[in-house]
Amino acid sequence: MSLVTTRAVVLQTYRYSETSKILRLMTRELGPCSTLARGALRPKSRFGGLLEPFVEGEATFFTKEGRDLHTMSSFELVRDRRGLDQSIELFTIASVLCELVMRLAPEHPDTELYVTLTRGLDGLHGRVGGGEAAGGLEYVWGLVDALGFRPELERCVACRRRIGDESARFDFPAGGLRCPSCAPVGPRLSPDELETLRRLAAGSPASGGGAGPNQGLWLAEFIRHHLAEGARLRSLPFLSRLA
Ligand SMILES: [Zn+2]
Structure with missing residues (x-):
């Protein structure tokens, strides 16, 4: 497992379980990616409601060899286009x-x-x-x-x-x-x-x-x-x- 940080735009989001979201991202360093943002739908989520389409940020996530779905660790806002x-x-x-x-x-x-x-x-x-x-x-x-x-x-x-x-x-x-x-x-x-x-x-x-x-x-x-x-x-x- 390795940690990657890249500039990324949220293209689309899907609800996943009661509290989490799956995001389709376009990243500058890796191309298109899917990530799971655990707890993103909780009221006091560390992602602060930023994980919406068109928003751009510095995304950090854990990647695993051979897996298509990465796990989001943090998302620092760069441009809010909501x-x-x-x-x-x-x-x-x-x-x-x-x-x-x-x-x-x-x-x-x-x-x-x-x-x-x-x-x-x-x-x-x-x-x-x-x-x-x-x-x-x-x-x-x-x-x-x-x-x-x-x-x-x-x-x-x-x-x-x-x-x-x-x-x-x-x-x-x-x-x-x-x-x-x-x-x-x-x-x-x-x-x-x-x-x-x-x-x-x-x-x-x-x-x-x-x-x-x-x-x-x-x-x-x-x-x-x-x-x-x-x-x-x-x-x-x-x-x-x-x-
Ligand atoms: Zn002609």
Whole structure:
């Protein structure tokens, strides 16, 4: 048995017995981990109610060779992002970030993925209380990119012709845009929608008054076809409905 200390983000928690919790963590030094936090649900727990999704801390836990579930010893707060639940929009996007990491992070340390996750959660947390159209889809696109997936938004996925600012169609199974000749029927993105999609997919916030009504849906569809791999992500339907 050895003692490990690592920076960690709580992705999800599950009740375990009357007083304990199991946590899914993304750690900087070990990658994704599961830990048991004994007594975390007791009123005077030494964890002080901090073991909630999006919170980041220095986690110390006992690991045992060949065991997947470690035992949490302490958790020193680094960033408290519990206020994200004040906005449905921001909470939804933060949940998508955590669920994507939980389902798709490789089983080894991945510093870039860790930094992308924490930067996204910080960016979202910084927008709490900022009013309408909080945005934040660019953080999900950034994480999608860090996981190794990128949509083709410059060339037609069928004929490879370069697509400028004309109206194009997002072919989700193919993972990118179809030019007007290769998609003669069906709904198309307007030039403004395409510009916003390109900004978000490059990790930049939408300019002006928010991302527009369909950007959450398109992002959810891209994830569903390319990242979810048959797994149903619980947060995706909420992402699709973000206006
Ligand atoms: Zn084409």
